[in-house]
Amino acid sequence: MRSLFFSRTTLIWLALMTATGVSWKMGHGMGFADPRHAGTAIILISVIKVRFVILEFMEIRHAPLFMRLIAELWTVVIGVAMIRLFLMA
């Protein structure tokens, strides 16, 4: 049972929780004076979090290669699209 909790999955969860705290603080002025830079960083962090959920929790890391490629491609496309649209404002 111990090895179930002291695992890579738990490490990823802790990293995701920490990243959420960091992006929340960024929304409250931590790290960036310009809200556009903060917003870009927050979107980037959210896409990285999503990638980890897909690869580790959804286990796409061990799925057939075409599934992993589609997932990786989607995270890049949605990340670029959202940052581009955000910076248009």
Place this chain on the structure above:
Amino acid sequence: MTTVPLLARPAAPARRIPGEGGIWLFISGEVVMFSLLFCIFLLYRERELDVFASSHAHLNQSLGMFNTLLMLSSSWLVALAVQAARRNLNRATPLLLLLAFMCGAGFGIVKMIEYSEKIRAGMTLTTNDFFMYYFMFTGIHLMHVILGMAVLAFLVRATWSGKVSGSTLRNLESGASFWHLVDLLWIILFALFYPIK
């Protein structure tokens, strides 16, 4: 007798699709739909930046953050439940799923508190485009949470009394994949609606 070199790398696990193939078609469709919604939100934000910025200030940041932590934790618990089932930790699987279900219920309760706060303050679907998207997108997501909770409840029942294998394990993997989808969609919704000014 065969000898194994001490420094031999462990064999990589065989590549396989978790759960039923059909669930991945469904997940792909949902991802495409939500991707469009995310882009639509950002497009309208660009057109009405002042309205979006002033409306955003009314959202309860702490509740949004708390819900994200609940969603991430439920996803982690479900991932552990799948691993427990594969290791034949039969008692752990339904308990982990039950905890994940409770996190989902907590998420729903917090969302209801948020909605009632907004409605009491006179902010509804018809107030402006920001609140229209806020209620619409988070409402669609909440429906997914409720559906996911029904799936988790089914899985708790299916795994409660014995060894998880065969079709039950595949159903568990499929249900888990759906729940992780609900989590990942919220991660982006949280970023777009809460911390970004």
